[in-house]
Amino acid sequence: MIKIFIGVLFCLLFLSDYIVLTLGLGSVFAGWREMISLLLVMWLLLRALASITARGTVNLEVGRSLLIVLFFAFLYLLFGDLSAGSVRMFRALAVPVFVGMAVAIWAQAVSTEKKLRHVYWSVLAMSVLTGMYALYQYLTISTAEQFWYWPLLSAKGYELQPYNSMRDGLPRISGFFTGTLEFSAVILNTAAMTLAVLLSGRNWSLTRRLLLGTAFVLLCGLIVIGSVRTAMIGLVCICAMLVVARVLRTAWLISLVGYLQFVGLTVAIFAYLSMGYTQDLSALDRERQWLHMYQVLNAHPMGYGFGSVGPGQPYWFDSFWLNLLATCGWVGALIMAGLILWYHKLVVIIVRDRPHASAWKNGLGNFVIASYPFFLSSFFFQSYTNSVVLYIFAIVVMVIIGENRRTKVELGSTDRSVSEN
Numbered sequence: 214m215i216k217i218f219i220g221v222l223f224c225l226l227f228l229s230d231y232i233v234l235t236l237g238l239g240s241v242f243a244g245w246r247e248m249i250s251l252l253l254v255m256w257l258l259l260r261a262l263a264s265i266t267a268r269g270t271v272n273l274e275v276g277r278s279l280l281i282v283l284f285f286a287f288l289y290l291l292f293g294d295l296s297a298g299s300v301r302m303f304r305a306l307a308v309p310v311f312v313g314m315a316v317a318i319w320a321q322a323v324s325t326e327k328k329l330r331h332v333y334w335s336v337l338a339m340s341v342l343t344g345m346y347a348l349y350q351y352l353t354i355s356t357a358e359q360f361w362y363w364p365l366l367s368a369k370g371y372e373l374q375p376y377n378s379m380r381d382g383l384p385r386i387s388g389f390f391t392g393t394l395e396f397s398a399v400i401l402n403t404a405a406m407t408l409a410v411l412l413s414g415r416n417w418s419l420t421r422r423l424l425l426g427t428a429f430v431l432l433c434g435l436i437v438i439g440s441v442r443t444a445m446i447g448l449v450c451i452c453a454m455l456v457v458a459r460v461l462r463t464a465w466l467i468s469l470v471g472y473l474q475f476v477g478l479t480v481a482i483f484a485y486l487s488m489g490y491t492q493d494l495s496a497l498d499r500e501r502q503w504l505h506m507y508q509v510l511n512a513h514p515m516g517y518g519f520g521s522v523g524p525g526q527p528y529w530f531d532s533f534w535l536n537l538l539a540t541c542g543w544v545g546a547l548i549m550a551g552l553i554l555w556y557h558k559l560v561v562i563i564v565r566d567r568p569h570a571s572a573w574k575n576g577l578g579n580f581v582i583a584s585y586p587f588f589l590s591s592f593f594f595q596s597y598t599n600s601v602v603l604y605i606f607a608i609v610v611m612v613i614i615g616e617n618r619r620t621k622v623e624l625g626s627t628d629r630s631v632s633e634n
Contacts, residue, residue, distance in 0.1 A: 215320045216331050222316070223335040226601050227343055227399075231389040234365040246604075247304055250311035253318070254282055274615075278314055285310070292518045292541050299520035302540060305599045313607030317615035326571040328612050333406055333577065336605055337428060340403035343388035344435045347396060351438055354384040362391045380440055394595065397441035398602045404432035405451045406580050406609075412459060413576030443595060447587045450474060454583035464564040467582060468557040475553075475586040479593055502530050503593075506538055516542035524598065533592035556585050562614065577609050 225232075225245060233243050257279050264272040271279070285307040293299045320328050350360070357363060357378035366373060377392070378385055385393035411425040436444045454474060461467045509516075522528045522540045530536050537545040563578035570578065588606070597603055 215323045215328070219316065219320070219328070219331040220335045222312075223332075223339050223605075226604055227339040228389055230391050231361070234362060234391075246308050246312055249315050250304075250308050253311050253315045256318075257282060278318065281310065281314065288541070288544075289519070291544070292516065294518065294520045296520045298523050298526045299518065301599075302519040302523040302526070302536075305523070306537075308599075309603040309607040310611075312604055313609075313611035314615075316608050317611040320612075321615075325612060326573045329573045329577050329609070332605075332608060332612065333410060333573070336403055336406065340400060340432065341428065343390070343396070344400060344431065347386035347388035347435060347439075350384055350386045350388070355382075357384075360384070360387065362387075366391065383440070385441075386435075386439055390601075393439055393441060394443075395600060395602075397436060397439040397444035398595070398597070398600060399605070400432050400435045400439065401444045401447050401451070402584070402602050402605055404429055404436065404448065405455070405584050406577065407432065408452065409455055409580035409583065410573065410576040412455065413579065414572045417572075443591055446478070447591065450478060450587045450590075451583045454586060455579055458579040458582040462564070464557070464561045467564065468560045471556060471560070471582065471586040475556075475589045478587070478590045482590070482594065502532065502535055506530075506535055509539060510542060510546075514542045516540050516545060529596075531596055532594060533597045536596055536598070553589055556589070559585065559610070559614075574613065578613055581606075581610055581613065 229243075229245075232238060236242075257275055260275045261271050261279060264270065264275060285303075288306075289303050293303055316328070316332075323331075354360060357373070357375040360378055363373060363378070378387075387393045387396045390396045390399070407425055407429045411422065411429065414421065414425075433448065436448055454471060457470050458467060461470070516522075517528055517539055519540055520526070522530075522536055528539050530539060534549055537549060539545075541548065560582055563582055566578070567575055584606070591597075
């Protein structure tokens with residue numbers, strides 16, 4: 214049952230845009246992720262109520278999950294309103310976390326290894342399917358109007374620019390997504406997961422190694438023809454960090470290298486843009502946007518709120534961090550700092566669990582360690598709004614973190630029982 218749930222979940226994540234636009238099901242289908250989030254919140258509240266009724270206290274694991282929900286609820290009360298734009302921007306931040314929590318919590322009866330295995334094979338299957346369609350686009354499309362989404366979005370009144378879909382006469386492939394950036398980010402994510410899993414399976418059969426190796430090469434090829442510079446840079450950075458994660462054994466040393474990569478890559482990209490090595494207008498505009506944000510924070514310390522930031526709203530930036538700062542002001546800066554510092558906590562949890570973890574948990578744990586610094590850096594230059602990549606990453610992290618917490622609670626209960634006896 215859990216296998217079917219995870220498979221359907223990732224199928225819907227990858228095909229959501231395609232289904233909504235081609236079948237016109239926006240009014241009845243577009244909110245399925247929000248429905249999962251709502252069901253999760255209701256389930257946590259019922260569990261908390263049952264725990265209080267039975268024992269007079271809230272279950273520790275339920276309490277921790279409720280704290281995450283309350284944090285996002287506080288953000289919405291502080292910076293949100295009842296407009297549709299406010300809800301859209303808020304869900305881009307909160308819903309990936311809620312969906313990740315839902316997978317981790319509702320699949321507690323299944324071992325971490327099985328959960329992670331189901332997640333990986335589902336992601337790989339959908340990435341290969343999407344990649345095959347993208348390769349078909351690359352071979353057959355000669356004008357931007359031939360992309361599946363172009364007439365559908367144009368009919369809805371969106372102003373599409375050909376340079377976003379074509380480059381130097383070649384199509385910027387997108388598969389079942391509506392943009393090449395989303396496609397390349399997902400393929401990069403799957404390639405990183407595949408390499409991490411491949412390197413961790415020491416006792417796997419030759420057939421499985423060949424399968425994973427072939428999938429990795431195929432995904433790398435799709436990244437190259439996707440012509441997204443960020444994905445190409447990310448592939449090199451993540452592969453390098455995977456080597457670091459496997460060679461180094463100390464959490465603080467791995468974290469140090471990760472932070473150095475994050476800072477070094479970010480500074481290098483800003484230096485590249487400021488020194489005039491590129492004439493790409495979209496790339497050059499990112500530097501101007503960051504200079505503008507300094508003025509915004511001085512004039513609006515609490516930001517503009519969720520209702521003013523987002524696609525189609527008065528303010529919209531090509532950066533996840535900029536949109537966070539524009540929405541929440543200096544509170545957003547604190548959240549940004551927290552997400553950066555949290556990397557060390559993740560590394561500590563994953564490294565501490567290595568000796569008794571399975572190949573799947575070690576592999577995808579190394580994937581988290583290796584990809585997190587690149588995500589932090591790319592947040593400076595990509596918006597990732599409602600991105601499938603964030604859902605995949607959140608699900609993997611929540612499964613690993615959730616299992617670690619539950620193990621600690623069980624060990625603590627066992628220790629107390631032994632001491633009492």
